[in-house]
Structures are given as structure tokens and as C-alpha cells.
Amino acid sequence: MKRRLLLTAVAGAVVAGCVTESPDGGTGTDAGVSADSDAEDDGEPADEEPSEVSLLDAFESALEDGGLENVAVESVDDRVEIEYHATGVTEDDVAAEITLIADGYTTATEQGLSSTRLEATAIEPATDETLDRFSIEIEWIDAYLSDSIEWNELLMRIAETFVTETSSEDDAVVEDGSDDETEGGDDEGGESDESEESDGNETEQIDDADTDTE
Structure with missing residues (x-):
């Protein structure tokens, strides 16, 4: 109510x-x-x-x-x-x-x-x-x-x-919602970091291949 x-x-x-x-x-x-x-x-x-x-x-x-x-x-x-x-x-x-x-x-x-x-x-x-x-x-x-x-x-x-x-149920909804958003943001950030690291490794491999050819 x-x-x-x-x-x-x-x-x-x-x-x-x-x-x-x-x-x-x-x-x-x-x-x-x-x-x-x-x-x-x-x-x-x-x-x-x-x-x-x-x-x-x-x-x-x-x-x-x-x-x-x-x-x-x-x-x-x-x-x-x-x-x-x-x-x-x-x-x-x-x-x-x-x-x-x-x-x-x-x-x-x-x-x-x-x-x-x-x-x-x-x-x-x-x-x-x-x-x-x-x-x-x-x-x-x-x-x-x-x-x-x-x-x-x-x-x-x-x-x-x-x-x-404010009821305890209302507080729980607010807290759960904010926690979910925070966790989601952390996951997205982690995926982005992994992607950037992967791109860096691929670039190093290409440079090594060009050096061997020369």
C-alpha cells in the first residue's frame, strides 16, 4: 500500500x-x-x-x-x-x-x-x-x-x-536495481579491456611476420 x-x-x-x-x-x-x-x-x-x-x-x-x-x-x-x-x-x-x-x-x-x-x-x-x-x-x-x-x-x-x-520492499528494489547496473557496467568494461588486449597481440604478430619476410 x-x-x-x-x-x-x-x-x-x-x-x-x-x-x-x-x-x-x-x-x-x-x-x-x-x-x-x-x-x-x-x-x-x-x-x-x-x-x-x-x-x-x-x-x-x-x-x-x-x-x-x-x-x-x-x-x-x-x-x-x-x-x-x-x-x-x-x-x-x-x-x-x-x-x-x-x-x-x-x-x-x-x-x-x-x-x-x-x-x-x-x-x-x-x-x-x-x-x-x-x-x-x-x-x-x-x-x-x-x-x-x-x-x-x-x-x-x-x-x-x-x-x-519508505517500506523495506521499496528500498530493496532500489538497491537491487542500482547493484545490477553497476555489475553490468563492470562486465562491459571487462569485455572492452579484453578486446583491446587481443587487438594488441594481433598487431605484434603482424609486425613479427613482416620482419621475418625482410
């Missing part, structure tokens, strides 16, 4: 209208974190400020409800780390994942989650290997919540952090 075109994917999704702002200024997805409703289900008063644990749990549930599988959301030092199984290989798949996570992080931050950034890692379901990563700086979320930037601009900033991990 290779996924390398996140920036193009997000841009295409924005242009196509797949990612838009809602009339009330929120994001255009349905993955909002609902920590208040979780608190009510647990018997806690809804007017109390939700805890970090409840916000992270609600964030994780929202991502799962949005279609992500094997999601893990946790707080590490001052950042939020997320791992999840990639949903597919197309540009739309990648765009949907980043939009879903950005929406959930925005809502969690608005409800009181404290962090400096989010780091997301997509995992290949078949091999459990890392496919790609992206990050979201809290300054971008704050800028969006204060109406300093638009939702589409927020997504584009996130897209620019996208990094694809």
Missing part, C-alpha cells in the same frame, strides 16, 4: 466541495467530540468541565464512529498521539482521514483539551507497518477557532506536514 499524494488529495477534496465549513463556523464533518454526552451517560453533571481522559475517550470514539479502525488516542507529555489503520490507498481516503482527525482535534481543543500538537500515524492493516504520518500544531487550531484562518487553510497546513514512510 502506497499513499504519497496527501497535499493533492486535500486540495482536490476542498475544490470538489467534499470538505467545507458549516454555516455555524464549524467543520464540515460529523465527527465532533461529545464529551458532555459521555459525562451524562456516566452520571456526571453535564456542566462540569470534562476531564482530559473523557475528552480523549470521546475523541477516540468520534474517530471510530467516523470510520477509522484500531484507533488509539493517548496523551504523551504535552502532545496527543493517534494511531489508526489506514482506510485505503486513494487520495480521497487520505483526505477523509486527515479531515476526520482535524475535526476531532479541533472540537476536543474547543472543549478544553490541553496540548501543544497532535501527531497521527497511519498503519498498514495487513502488516502493521507505518505507512505515513502527519501533525497538527495547536497554534493552527487556535487560529481557526479565533477565525484567523479558514478551515480549508487549516487542512492545507496539516497536509504540508505529511510524510510517507
Whole structure:
């Protein structure tokens, strides 16, 4: 599975209208974190400020409800780390994942989650290997919540952090290809040297024959 075109994917999704702002200024997805409703289900008063644990749990549930599988959301030092199984290989798949996570992080931050950034890692379901990563700086979320930037601009900033991990299979192909070319070049060089040496011997034999005739 290779996924390398996140920036193009997000841009295409924005242009196509797949990612838009809602009339009330929120994001255009349905993955909002609902920590208040979780608190009510647990018997806690809804007017109390939700805890970090409840916000992270609600964030994780929202991502799962949005279609992500094997999601893990946790707080590490001052950042939020997320791992999840990639949903597919197309540009739309990648765009949907980043939009879903950005929406959930925005809502969690608005409800009181404290962090400096989010780091997301997509995992290949078949091999459990890392496919790609992206990050979201809290300054971008704050800028969006204060109406300093638009939702589409927020997504584009996130897209620019996208990094694809090179698989071991890809590395093997590159190494094998370069080795073959090198070996081929050495063989050709060896044949050329042998040919030149042979031509030199033939010339010496002709000169010796001319000397004997005289």
C-alpha cells in the first residue's frame, strides 16, 4: 500500500466541495467530540468541565464512529498521539482521514483539551507497518477557532506536514536495481579491456611476420 499524494488529495477534496465549513463556523464533518454526552451517560453533571481522559475517550470514539479502525488516542507529555489503520490507498481516503482527525482535534481543543500538537500515524492493516504520518500544531487550531484562518487553510497546513514512510520492499528494489547496473557496467568494461588486449597481440604478430619476410 502506497499513499504519497496527501497535499493533492486535500486540495482536490476542498475544490470538489467534499470538505467545507458549516454555516455555524464549524467543520464540515460529523465527527465532533461529545464529551458532555459521555459525562451524562456516566452520571456526571453535564456542566462540569470534562476531564482530559473523557475528552480523549470521546475523541477516540468520534474517530471510530467516523470510520477509522484500531484507533488509539493517548496523551504523551504535552502532545496527543493517534494511531489508526489506514482506510485505503486513494487520495480521497487520505483526505477523509486527515479531515476526520482535524475535526476531532479541533472540537476536543474547543472543549478544553490541553496540548501543544497532535501527531497521527497511519498503519498498514495487513502488516502493521507505518505507512505515513502527519501533525497538527495547536497554534493552527487556535487560529481557526479565533477565525484567523479558514478551515480549508487549516487542512492545507496539516497536509504540508505529511510524510510517507519508505517500506523495506521499496528500498530493496532500489538497491537491487542500482547493484545490477553497476555489475553490468563492470562486465562491459571487462569485455572492452579484453578486446583491446587481443587487438594488441594481433598487431605484434603482424609486425613479427613482416620482419621475418625482410
